[in-house]
Amino acid sequence: MSPNQDLSAVLTGNQFVIPSNRQIGASNIPENLADQRCAYLCGNSLGPLSKRSQSLLQEELQVWGTRAVEGHFSHPHGREWMNIADTITPLFAELVGAQEKEVACMGTLTANLHLLMASFYKPTSNRFKILCEAKAFPSDQYAFASQASLHGYDPKDAIVEISPRAGEFTLREADILDVIAKEGPSIALVIFSGVQYYTGQLFPMQKITNAAKEQGCICGWDLAHAIGNVPMALHDWNVDFAVWCTYKYLNSGPGGIGGLYIHEKWENVKSPEYAGWWGHDPATRFAMPPAFAAIPGAQGYQQSNPSVLATVSLLGSLQIFKECGMMYPLRERSTRLTAELEKLLVQSRFFVPITEVTAQGSASNAHRSPGFTIITPQDPESRGAQLSLLFLPTESNVMRSVFDKLSETGVVGDKREPNVIRLTPAPLYNTLEECQRAASCLEAAFESLKP
Numbered sequence: 001m002s003p004n005q006d007l008s009a010v011l012t013g014n015q016f017v018i019p020s021n022r023q024i025g026a027s028n029i030p031e032n033l034a035d036q037r038c039a040y041l042c043g044n045s046l047g048p049l050s051k052r053s054q055s056l057l058q059e060e061l062q063v064w065g066t067r068a069v070e071g072h073f074s075h076p077h078g079r080e081w082m083n084i085a086d087t088i089t090p091l092f093a094e095l096v097g098a099q100e101k102e103v104a105c106m107g108t109l110t111a112n113l114h115l116l117m118a119s120f121y122k123p124t125s126n127r128f129k130i131l132c133e134a135k136a137f138p139s140d141q142y143a144f145a146s147q148a149s150l151h152g153y154d155p156k157d158a159i160v161e162i163s164p165r166a167g168e169f170t171l172r173e174a175d176i177l178d179v180i181a182k183e184g185p186s187i188a189l190v191i192f193s194g195v196q197y198y199t200g201q202l203f204p205m206q207k208i209t210n211a212a213k214e215q216g217c218i219c220g221w222d223l224a225h226a227i228g229n230v231p232m233a234l235h236d237w238n239v240d241f242a243v244w245c246t247y248k249y250l251n252s253g254p255g256g257i258g259g260l261y262i263h264e265k266w267e268n269v270k271s272p273e274y275a276g277w278w279g280h281d282p283a284t285r286f287a288m289p290p291a292f293a294a295i296p297g298a299q300g301y302q303q304s305n306p307s308v309l310a311t312v313s314l315l316g317s318l319q320i321f322k323e324c325g326m327m328y329p330l331r332e333r334s335t336r337l338t339a340e341l342e343k344l345l346v347q348s349r350f351f352v353p354i355t356e357v358t359a360q361g362s363a364s365n366a367h368r369s370p371g372f373t374i375i376t377p378q379d380p381e382s383r384g385a386q387l388s389l390l391f392l393p394t395e396s397n398v399m400r401s402v403f404d405k406l407s408e409t410g411v412v413g414d415k416r417e418p419n420v421i422r423l424t425p426a427p428l429y430n431t432l433e434e435c436q437r438a439a440s441c442l443e444a445a446f447e448s449l450k451p
């Protein structure tokens with residue numbers, strides 16, 4: 001069977017619980033469609049519940065209720081809680097393109113980001129800058145600024161942000177590489193998001209990493225919007241470290257457990273600086289020795305025993321990824337779905353080509369009548385599943401009005417201020433029909449706007 005046949009065999013099983021139109025409160029839906037599933041195009045923010053996760057969670061509750069503390073060491077399904085993270089590490093390794101010892105299932109994104117910045121951001125008087133994209137997700141901006149401050153630097157001096165050119169919305173590869181080449185000797189850390197949360201731009205991760213390494217910088221990545229969305233090869237690309245959350249494309253549930261990656265080349269160079277007992281050699285962990293002996297590699301950075309409920313919730317979804325053949329077949333389906341959605345949106349009579357908007361300047365209010373453009377790159381190699389629609393005129397309530405109307409008709413995307421709606425067909429559970437529905441509801445939403 002080809003990977004795609006595999007994929008449809010898995011997907012026809014309807015592996016996810018998607019809320020109905022009624023459940024999400026869609027009020028403008030014919031009664032006969034009210035109990036059908038909504039068009040859930042928001043897996044870039046929170047993935048839906050998989051049926052597999054639901055049953056694994058129920059199993060763990062049962063084990064907790066019947067074995068209590070014994071569940072750590074003896075488990076009816078062979079998932080002793082002691083080693084629960086081991087169920088995830090091979091799957092994380094495949095998703096990011098790494099060895100198992102280079103990844104750990106632990107913590108949450110921002111906490112892991114601080115942990116790894118504390119280990120890898122070691123500024124000196126000559127080399128102290130952090131290079132990142134402008135308008136990174138705010139939690140990352142706060143983390144970067146607070147790390148710079150902790151080391152005694154004014155974030156205004158230490159943080160170098162690359163912005164799109166005037167009138168543009170996404171970054172040009174050449175501009176990023178240029179800044180790295182010019183400012184490299186003063187940069188301690190190059191850190192970008194793999195896929196940008198607002199624009200959906202997939203950065204050229206390998207090229208950025210190469211350029212950073214050539215300049216002697218540490219290179220780290222925030223993979224919140226990249227993991228489970230695009231294939232990666234962190235080890236081969238020589239990435240130093242990365243962090244991610246799992247509640248978006250990996251469908252682990254709200255506030256799910258996070259992950260991190262550290263290249264094996266650091267294994268014998270660095271040891272965990274913020275040690276905890278879960279990073280200690282499991283062979284002697286429960287002998288409670290006073291001195292810390294780290295597990296070699298990324299898992300030595302674990303601090304606490306992981307939440308078992310959060311971990312199996314993630315496991316259920318990752319088992320579905322595995323049955324689908326992991327990222328390559330999924331990426332292929334994802335590329336097709338996103339291209340279809342794009343094609344339908346571009347046919348809208350309210351669509352304004354990005355070139356027109358760019359020509360007038362990104363903050364321009366030149367478009368007086370309601371419309372939208374797509375700021376996500378058109379090149380499939382420069383984006384993941386998400387399309388970011390920018391609403392015009394930019395200084396208006398068009399985005400909010402359209403968003404409300406989409407919600408009323410059972411199309412779930414999300415709005416990001418000031419004027420973007422993100423729509424994301426995820427290959428594990430979304431369909432072409434849902435893309436069509438989103439496009440036609442968007443058209444109807446515009447048509448119903450008062451002049």
Ligand SMILES: Cc1ncc(COP(=O)(O)O)c(C=O)c1O
Nearest residue numbers: 108109110137139193197224245
């Ligand atoms: C790019 C990015 N970084 C950081 C975060 C914050 O993640 P968390 O709340 O899991 O720390 C998110 C999402 O919330 C994100 O999209």
Ligand SMILES: Nc1ccccc1C(=O)C[C@H](N)C(=O)O
Nearest residue numbers: 044045046137197198224255416
């Ligand atoms: N965790 C959340 C809880 C509540 C609301 C949003 C989030 C998000 O994750 C937002 C996401 N990071 C984003 O790309 O906008």
